Amino acid sequence: xxxxxxxxxxxxxxxxxxxxxxxxxxxxxxxxxxxxxxxxxxxxxxxxxxxxxxxxxxxxxxxxxxxxxxxxxxxxxxxxxxxxxxxxxxxxxxxxxxxxxxxxxxxxxxxxxxxxxxxxxxxxxxxxxxxxxxxxxxxxxxxxxxxxxxxxxxxxxxxxxxxxxxxxxxxxxxxxxxxxxxxxxxxxxxxxxxxxxxxxxxxxxxxxxxxxxxxxxxxxxxxxxxxxxxxxxxxxxxxxxxxxxxxxxxxxxxxxxxxxxxxxxxxxxxxxxxxxxxxxxxxxxxxxxxxxxxxxxxxxxxxxxxxxxxxxxxxxxxxxxxxxxxxxxxxxxxxxxxxxxxxxxx
Ligand SMILES: Nc1ncnc2c1ncn2[C@@H]1O[C@H](COP(=O)(O)OP(=O)(O)OP(=O)(O)O)[C@@H](O)[C@H]1O
Ligand SMILES: [Mg+2]
Numbered sequence: 001x002x003x004x005x006x007x008x009x010x011x012x013x014x015x016x017x018x019x020x021x022x023x024x025x026x027x028x029x030x031x032x033x034x035x036x037x038x039x040x041x042x043x044x045x046x047x048x049x050x051x052x053x054x055x056x057x058x059x060x061x062x063x064x065x066x067x068x069x070x071x072x073x074x075x076x077x078x079x080x081x082x083x084x085x086x087x088x089x090x091x092x093x094x095x096x097x098x099x100x101x102x103x104x105x106x107x108x109x110x111x112x113x114x115x116x117x118x119x120x121x122x123x124x125x126x127x128x129x130x131x132x133x134x135x136x137x138x139x140x141x142x143x144x145x146x147x148x149x150x151x152x153x154x155x156x157x158x159x160x161x162x163x164x165x166x167x168x169x170x171x172x173x174x175x176x177x178x179x180x181x182x183x184x185x186x187x188x189x190x191x192x193x194x195x196x197x198x199x200x201x202x203x204x205x206x207x208x209x210x211x212x213x214x215x216x217x218x219x220x221x222x223x224x225x226x227x228x229x230x231x232x233x234x235x236x237x238x239x240x241x242x243x244x245x246x247x248x249x250x251x252x253x254x255x256x257x258x259x260x261x262x263x264x265x266x267x268x269x270x271x272x273x274x275x276x277x278x279x280x281x282x283x284x285x286x287x288x289x290x291x292x293x294x295x296x297x298x299x300x301x302x303x304x305x306x307x308x309x310x311x312x313x314x315x316x317x318x319x320x321x322x323x324x325x326x327x328x329x330x331x332x333x334x335x336x337x338x339x340x341x342x343x344x345x346x
Contacts, residue, residue, distance in 0.1 A: 104246030122166030145316025
């Protein structure tokens with residue numbers, strides 16, 4: 001196999017556990033073949049992802065060459081002032097900072113965390129917008145009690161975002177007849193809709209644009225990272241191991257596409273029984289700490305599993321606004337930690 005065919009095959013190889021190719025993730029730096037001896041240089045950032053990609057390449061191609069050497073290109077040390085992603089477009093020049101709330105896994109509390117962190121930022125006096133990027137399961141309107149609103153345009157032909165609790169809010173749910181109308185878009189259509197929400201919504205000037213991402217590590221996450229200079233990613237996880245596995249995948253993907261990480265939020269961390277005051281670690285414990293240590297990113301806070309959080313959220317009454325002081329403090333404290341962890345433009 002010559003270098004050209006080898007490189008082509010490498011570009012189409014799938015990243016382990018991700019529906020993305022090495023080519024799409026721009027992970028191949030150089031490919032050389034000399035006399036049946038092959039050398040591949042990878043552009044991965046973390047050691048973990050280097051080893052994972054190396055293993056995939058070796059499994060697929062060892063038998064093709066006399067020797068196969070997969071190395072990692074030495075890169076300049078990681079930007080520690082959390083500038084922004086490699087060379088993204090900027091579809092939201094009106095936003096000074098963009099925070100993407102993600103997790104590898106569904107149902108861990110991304111939307112709840114996004115809304116309450118966004119509101120906690122607004123409570124500090126910042127101008128904050130929240131974009132519901134979960135086009136197939138938009139929850140932000142319900143969480144912010146704006147689910148009955150309908151789409152409106154202003155005189156400049158821009159979409160008017162909903163507003164509540166000090167936030168400007170945009171969600172695909174605003175464009176559907178009822179909040180439970182299912183969307184049957186291909187992902188390319190979903191991605192164009194989100195780009196339109198960045199460009200054609202009258203957001204005004206924002207200090208923070210918070211993006212509630214859909215679960216997983218797919219097209220929408222990648223597109224957002226390519227179309228916006230994400231200032232910081234906030235990863236939401238729960239303590240159990242399967243959640244950690246999924247979040248590890250998300251961390252590795254974001255490291256590889258150079259999205260800086262503000263830190264981890266461990267949600268549904270523990271349960272305090274309201275009648276006895278006993279603590280139960282329903283999903284185990286220490287998952288967030290272990291991940292934070294392993295990937296060297298801050299653990300921004302732990303939020304317990306709490307009935308009032310669930311109830312308030314379902315009723316469009318965010319705990320950081322209408323909960324008791326203890327509930328408010330979980331989200332406010334995380335925002336303080338986040339503001340310490342990252343150099344935001346404010
Ligand atoms: N700390 C908490 N205590 C109790 N319930 C919670 C907590 N955080 C979130 N929930 C509840 O868990 C459910 C899932 O939360 P949420 O919708 O925020 O997760 P998600 O990660 O955005 O889900 P999806 O992947 O479907 O977008 C909701 O009913 C929410 O009210
Ligand atoms: Mg959600």
